[in-house]
Amino acid sequence: MIYSSELIKGTLKTIVLKMLEDNRKMYGYEITQKVKELTKDRIQLTEGALYPTLHALENDGLLTTETEYIGKRMRKYYSLSPSGKGKAKERVSELADFMETMKLLLDIQIKPA
Amino acid sequence: MIYSSELIKGTLKTIVLKMLEDNRKMYGYEITQKVKELTKDRIQLTEGALYPTLHALENDGLLTTETEYIGKRMRKYYSLSPSGKGKAKERVSELADFMETMKLLLDIQIKPA
DNA sequence: AAATATACATAAGATTCCAATGCATCCAAA
């Protein structure tokens, strides 16, 4: 199943924050690949959505960056700042709560973990 | 907890379709109240979002309408068309699947129903 | 040698939602 793009809306920031919470330090392309892998190809982040989001999170002080070169190719690593760590927890828990609510609202049966 | 509005994005159409699937015939204001009630005030649909959505669904042939007057006050009832019924099931099941995926991605523990 | 993958980024446009506003009716309380 491929999700209609509408569903992804509003969750991208949360996904990015969570990936960085789990992995400490990642670069953009790596995030797209990790998400693709973890979701078995169901969610494929587009670069046009991802990079602006990373920049916005950085602008908000939630991410810090460091640039590395692999050969001549640039890699821009992103990490959670202290406030980013707080924000990550906040966002994930908010989404979890929202999903609980949607489950009730839509009569959706969710398999236990 | 009040959800940051971003989360609602992408789910509004699904919510509306589901409400009409369960209730056969509803008017706009009734939908906002029902959703508010079912979610214990956590989701409050705004009119600026709801009405354009209802019109869009109607335009897509998923909803039919009938107007009634209660005294002098107009009421516009919305119902699922045959294709709307199919779409409702499709959307809800897509959202359920998406939530499963997000659960895995974000390590969220969901309580069993 | 060419195609694919890696890796960054921006721009134009569509979609979607919110906040604000407007109109009108009905009902309850002051």
Add this chain to the structure above:
DNA sequence: TTTGGATGCATTGGAATCTTATGTATATTT
């Protein structure tokens, strides 16, 4: 009895978010 709150429709302007397309460049695989 009149005033405020709830009911009920709707639109508009603007913000936010994502997609598609494009651009640049290097590395790897075929």
